[in-house]
Every structure is written in structure tokens, then in C-alpha cells.
Amino acid sequence: MSTHSVITASDPGAAAGDAAKSTGVVPSRARSRSARRPGAGGRGSGRRSRATTSPLVTRLALVPALVLLAVFVLGAIVQTVRISTTDWVGFGPMHSVGLDNYRTVLKSSDTYQSLGVTLVYAAASAVATIVISSLLAAAVSHGVKGGRFYRVIWFLPGVAPAAAVSIFWTASFQPHSGGVNQVLGHIGLGNAHAWLGDASTAVWPVVFVTVWAGVGFAFLLLLGAMEQVPVSIYEAARIDGASTARQFFSMTLPMIRPVFVMTALLEFMWAFNGFTTVWAMTQGGPGTATSILPVRIYREALLKGQFGPASALAVLSAVVLIAVGLVGVRASRSKEA
């Protein structure tokens, strides 16, 4: 099953009707997909008419984007790797120190503590986000009333500035005065929980806010995939007497597997690289209890002037992430029909 065509003319709800007209995506999609198949027009010139386009115009038009990408992304990465092999302290000249920074970082127990927190935070956030959003998407794709309304509302937490909602939730999680504690107090569960102040629990409110803000986006991706599953399959299952839960696990999930894995992976990577929610809620504390790698890198570099080790840490965290990403991509491709 291809992960392409998430939206087609058969897409009900918000994708149909005027939304489709306003972007012009839907009507043309199904048709030109088939025209685009390799072999249908051969490689290159046959794919579509481009008699009026000189290659020069095409190439010039790509230049600004490629230059921006080269400077701000590729150039920056090369420079990070360079700084990671120097003793730069934020000003003055850089001296090469070879791989010393990597040795320092790999020997430090703080690195592993930070990596551990990052993995817990990212994995917990990704799993909770994907579980909640796929259940919500399954419900909406089964034609629950108000699907269009839910699509709009559930994405709100992801649109509001993360700093603003994180500060709100931080206040709500305070003992006694916080809204969450007061609600718990009213139903007899106690109003003195200092989750954020306790090193052993501080990560969970942060995971909660990350999931709360992230579900809307994951829901939209998964819903798009689920709406591609042919209705006839479900009808056949219903005649056979398969329960809703059974249909979800043995039909919906396998059918949307590639999008499902990619979404889980994206959520994991975003949490792994997250900064705003953690910084706004705990600044990495108490102590270093929630000091995920991006927070630690920021502290090392900007607050302590340890730019070399901080860069080494950034490079290592990117390597970990790319490894996870490759495994995930493989997982999404194996068994794919």
C-alpha cells in the first residue's frame, strides 16, 4: 500500500466541498497520479508538457531555496562538527583539540543521565500521542457526528505558542493553588501534589503537556491515512461479525502501517529535540531531573561557555536520532505489500 494519495476525491468531511475548491487539490489529484506513474510517460520530458520552460529558468528558480538550505542548514551542520573539535568558549580564536570534546562528553555520567531522560521523555510522549491520536482518528473515520468540528478543535493546543500553554500548565500543576490540584482536591484525591518539584515525577507533567499539544497533528496525519482504507473492507468485516476493536487492530492498523510508523517516528524526533515545553516548565530541573539533551546543550554552550563539548553533544544526539530514524523507516517498509 502506498503512502501517497492520502487525500482523494472520496475524502469526506473537511477535504471535500469548498475546501477542495479553494485549493484545487482534490479534483486533479487522482487523475494526474495515474499520469505520473513511471512508464506512463517515460522519464523526463514525457511526464508533462514543458515546452515553454528553458532549463535555465528552472535552475535559476531553484537557486534561492537551495542557497538558503546550504547556508542555514548544511553549512551550519558542517560548522557544528568543526566547533565540536575545538576549545571555542564563545569568543576569541578556536584551537583544535581533536576528539577531546567527544572523549569528555562520552566519559561524563551527566551525558548518560541526560540521554536517559531524553529517551524516557521522547518515548513516553511519542507512545501516548500515537495511541490517543489513532483511537481518536479511528472514531472520527468511522463517521462519528461532528468530525469536522473535532478536526478544528483538537489542533488548537498545537497552534497556541508552546511557551504560553506550558506556563499555563505549570501554574495548574502547582500544589494547592494550581487548578489540577484543586480539582483533585475536590474529588478527594488530595491537592498537595508537587509533581514538578519532585525529581522522580517532574518528567510526567512535561510529557502530559507535550502529548496534549501533539495529539492534534498526529490525529490529522492518521485520519488522512485511515480515510484511504476502502469502506468495502469494513462492510465485509461487519458481515463476518468482527467487533470494532477487532476491525481496528486487524484491519485499520495494518492498512495504515507506513503512516502510523512515520507519525510515531516524527513525534519521537520532535520530543527528542524539544526545548520549549521543558524549558518553560522545569528549565531541566529539579536538579537535572528533566535535563533532556537540547536543554543540556543550551546550558553547556550559552550559560557555561562550553561550546566545544556542547557541539560534540549536539552531533552525538543527532547521530542517535538518525540511527533511530533509520530503524524506524526500515520498520515501516518491511512487510509492506
Place this chain on the structure above:
Amino acid sequence: MRNLLGRGTARAALVLWTLLAVVPFVLILLLSVRSNADIYLNGLGITGKILPGNYARAWQGSAGTAGLTSYFSNSLIAAVTALVFNLGAGVTAAYFATHLSDRSRIWFTRLFVSSTVLPIVLMIVPYYQAFNAFGLLNMPVVIGIAYGALALPTTVLIMHSFFVDFPVELLEAAALDGTGAWRTYVRIVLPLAKGAVTAVAMLTLVFVWGETQLGVVLLQSGESQTVPVGLLSFQGQYTTDQGALFAGLSLASIPIILLYLVFHKNVTKGIALGGVFK
């Protein structure tokens, strides 16, 4: 019977999540007009007197800080700059990339797909170094260019999957009339791509309006900070004036939420287009 039960549970879950998504924003609004004492008594802000003055104090900022006037104008400058660079370079590249041979086109999209996974944490040290060396720290315009560049992969991939399915007939007709490629793009393609361009513009705006990871590094002086970066320093200053803190949160969230509510159809469709790609 079992089906009915299942439907009931599903319905309850949907209502629950909807409440969870909306209630915090209602609470921010309620808390933003309460006094400190009232917030202590009722952390949900349901009871107490209404004090619109909280908003004035939030807007001015506490003594020694820049205040929201400055945060908003900085965010606006960064956002407009980011949009100009992001859309100008990204949409154009996404369209003309559809004219490449299949082989080059695949390389082009691969380049941008792999850029989407590169974390900002890899950029902060070299950006700090370069911005510092050229005297560009604390300049919202310059961080706007960086934001525009960092949002390029998303813009390019979404717009590219939109343009790949652009009706060929229109382009052929333009070619028959002897319209040049650039004119065709500006006069015919862009007006028809309004919806998709709105979608990527919104996604870029949401990114800029909430970004702090680069912001705390490159915008260190109070007067240069954007709304989300400023909010982070807000928190410490308003421990004794919670009402004003919540008023600040509400002011920071309202513009982007309003824009989203106006353009939500484009946004949700844009995300589906981006999801298609991977």
C-alpha cells in the same frame, strides 16, 4: 447492543478530549481577569471579581522589561521576514522542481526530506557564532531569515506535492499562447495555488510564533525578544501577579488562534499533503 455500547464509549472519549483541548484556553481567559488572592482561592478562576486592568499591566510588562508592545512588534518583524523568504524561495522552488527530470526531482525532494529531520539543536552553536561575528545578534529581522530557511523543507515538500498534481491542461494552454514559464507561474499558477500557499504560510507562522530554542540564543536583549521568548522571562517576573501573567498568555495566544480559526481548512489540508510525502 455491544455496538451501541462501543459507540457510547467512543462518543465519551471524543467529548473528553474536546474538553481537554478547549478548557485550558477558557481557563487562561478566566484567570487573566482575576486577582492574585482570587486565583489562590480558586485555581480555575471561576470565582472572584473581574479585573480588566491585568491586561494593561501585562501589556506594559513589569519594571525593567520590554513589555508586550515590543515583543509583538519583534514577532511581527520576524514573522513577515520569515514569510517573505520562506514563501518567496520555497514556493517558487517547489513549482519549478516539477519541471526537472524525474531523477533530479527525486534528489531535490530527498534533500528537503532529509533536512526535515535535522534538529535545531545542531544549529544553535554555529548560528550564535556567525550572528555574533557579524554583529547580528538581537535582530528580529535576521532571526526571521533563519526561521524562513528552517521552515523551507516543510514548505517545499507540501507545495511540491501540490504542484505535482497541478492540472497540466492549464499549463499547456499557456504554452500554446506563448506565455513564458515565469509569467505562467506568476499569472496562472500562483493565483490557483492560493489555498496551498495559505496552508504553508500558516504553518510557518505557527512555527515562528512559538519558536524559543533559537530565540533564547539569538535574541538575548529584552528589547529584541519575540513573544514566546519574552513569555519565558514573564514567568519569573509575575510570581506575585498571576492575573497579569495569564493576561500575557492570553494576549500571546489570541492572534495565532484567530488566524488559525479563519484558515483552519487550509491548515488541516496542508498537513494531509505533507503527510502524503513521507
